[in-house]
Amino acid sequence: xxxxxxxxxxxPVFEEAPVELRCNYSxxxxxxxxxxxxxxxxxxxxxxxxxxxxxxxxxxNGFEAEFNKSQTSFHLRKPSVHISDTAEYFCAVMDQGGSxxxxxxxxxxxxxxx
Amino acid sequence: DGGITQSPxxxxxxxxxxxxxxxxxxxxxxxxxxxxxxxxxxxRLIYYSQIVNDFQKGDIAEGYSVSREKKESFPLTVTxxxxxxxxxxxxxxxxxxxxxxxxxxxxxxxxx
Numbered sequence: 097x098x099x100x101x102x103x104x105x106x107x108p109v110f111e112e113a114p115v116e117l118r119c120n121y122s123x124x125x126x127x128x129x130x131x132x133x134x135x136x137x138x139x140x141x142x143x144x145x146x147x148x149x150x151x152x153x154x155x156x157n158g159f160e161a162e163f164n165k166s167q168t169s170f171h172l173r174k175p176s177v178h179i180s181d182t183a184e185y186f187c188a189v190m191d192q193g194g195s196x197x198x199x200x201x202x203x204x205x206x207x208x209x210x
Numbered sequence: 211d212g213g214i215t216q217s218p219x220x221x222x223x224x225x226x227x228x229x230x231x232x233x234x235x236x237x238x239x240x241x242x243x244x245x246x247x248x249x250x251x252x253x254r255l256i257y258y259s260q261i262v263n264d265f266q267k268g269d270i271a272e273g274y275s276v277s278r279e280k281k282e283s284f285p286l287t288v289t290x291x292x293x294x295x296x297x298x299x300x301x302x303x304x305x306x307x308x309x310x311x312x313x314x315x316x317x318x319x320x321x322x
Contacts, residue, residue, distance in 0.1 A: 100252075105250065128309055130310075132313075137219075137298075137315075137316070137318070138315055138316065139214075139216075139300055139302075139313035139314050139315045139316050140253075140300070140302075140311075140313040141313070142310050142311070145309065147309060186252060186253065190309065196241065196304060196309075197243070197258060198243075198253075198255075198311055199255075200245075200253040200254075201252055202250060202251060202252035203250070203252050
C-alpha cells in the first residue's frame with residue numbers, strides 16, 4: 097500500500113518570496129505523483145503530475161516539482177509567490193498498473209502574507 | 211463545459227437521519243470516487259466505482275452506501291450508522307488517458 101507524508105501542515109511566507117512544500121511517499125511499486133490545490137470550500141484542482149520521463153515537472157500558476165526516486169520525494173516549488181497562492185496543497189500518489197486510486201497526504205496550508 | 215456537479219453545496223441534517231449526496235458527471239468517465247475531507251486529515255476514500263453496476267469499498271466505507279446505476283451518476287448515502295458524519299465530501303471521476311482526477315466542488319454536510 098502507498099502512503100504520502102507532507103512534512104509541513106502550515107507554511108507562512110511573504111509575497112514574492114520563494115516557497116517549497118515538501119512531500120515524501122512510500123510504495124513497494126512504481127508510482128505516479130500529483131500535486132493538487134484547494135481554495136476554501138472548493139474542490140481540488142490539478143497543479144501538476146509526474147508520470148514518467150523528465151524528473152522536473154512544470155505545472156500551472158508557475159509551480160514546478162521534482163521527482164527524486166532515491167529519496168522518494170516530490171517537493172513542490174515556486175520561485176515567487178503571490179497573495180492569490182494562499183490555499184491548501186495536497187500531494188497524492190497512484191500506483192502504476194494497480195487500482196488507480198489516488199492516495200493523498202494530509203495537506204499543507206500555504207499562507208502568503210503581504 | 212464538461213465537469214462534475216455536486217449538490218447541494220451545503221446540507222444540514224438531524225442526527226439519526228439518512229442523507230443522500232448527489233454527484234453527476236458529463237465527462238464520459240467510467241471511474242468515479244467519493245472522498246471525505248476533515249481538517250488536517252487530507253482526503254480519505256469512501257467508495258469507488260470503476261464501471262456501471264459495480265463499486266468497491268474504500269478505506270472508510272462504514273456507515274456509507276453508494277449506487278452506480280448510470281455512468282453519469284454516483285450518489286452517496288450517509289446513513290445513521292456513520293458515527294461522525296459532519297465533513298466535507300468530494301466526488302471525483304478519473305480520465306483514463308491523462309491519469310488525472312476531476313473533482314466536484316464538494317458538499318459540506320453538517321449533522322446536528
